[in-house]
Amino acid sequence: MEARTRALIVLLVALVLIDLSWTAAVDHRSASIERRIEGVEQDQQEIAVFAGASGTTASGTQEHVSLYAYDKGRGEAIAVPARVASVPTDGLYLNVDGVSHTAAVQQSMRTAWETAEASKHPPRYRGAVVDVSPPKSWEIVGGGSAALSLALGFAATNECVELNESVAVTGGLSSDGTVVQVDRVLEKAKNARQRNVTTFLVPAGQGVAVDGIEIVGVSTFREAATYGLNQHPSCIGNTTEQSTIEAPIERRVPT
Known part of the structure; x- marks a missing residue:
């Protein structure tokens, strides 16, 4: 009887450990999936931003x-x-x-x-x-x-x-x-x-x-x-536009 009781206790402990291990694995996989989803979302955002910036080249x-x-x-x-x-x-x-x-x-x-x-x-x-x-x-x-x-x-x-x-x-x-x-x-x-x-x-x-x-x-x-x-x-001769330009840019011919 004692042997059967010990076996039952061992079995219950094993089941608990398996459950904890499986839960930890699921949590780890869930976190990994969440990180991958976040990474994909970030990539999509960057692609969208680049596409938006590229779309402004016409203006x-x-x-x-x-x-x-x-x-x-x-x-x-x-x-x-x-x-x-x-x-x-x-x-x-x-x-x-x-x-x-x-x-x-x-x-x-x-x-x-x-x-x-x-x-x-x-x-x-x-x-x-x-x-x-x-x-x-x-x-x-x-x-x-x-x-x-x-x-x-x-x-x-x-x-x-x-x-x-x-x-x-x-x-x-x-x-x-x-x-x-x-x-x-x-x-x-x-x-x-x-x-x-x-x-x-x-x-x-x-x-x-x-x-x-x-x-x-x-x-x-x-x-x-x-x-x-x-x-x-x-x-040329315009002093009001692009005032940040200090002086005209002239071509220098190498000598």
């Missing part, structure tokens, strides 16, 4: 820039097209057309935006959308060599300046607007020459010799802007 101001990059698969430099838009919304939104990108690319965009905002030709609005279109064969986009080009693109959304189409750019940026050195300058310069660009801006100290194209080293964003931006004809 914003846009520029198209070329981001010079090195394609390791091909073993050559290429110019990656990008659309830069200043839009009437808050935040910066980056779309790399379905290709993964590194944190360095995002930081490059933020630094470019902050540099343009602090310049004498800030973007027209407080938000921006950047659409980058790398080759479909690429799996990931990395590096920070696009910052200088993006900063010029952001600045060119100011209605009183426009991009100088004869000038191409490569270079990173630090937070104070100093141009940072990058890799593969020679290959990028050769690609720019093939695209009929007459002047290629590179970080100071990284000058290379390429026949048929002027290579100019620049140390700061302000210096790069004197080559890469032209004053828009509509603002």
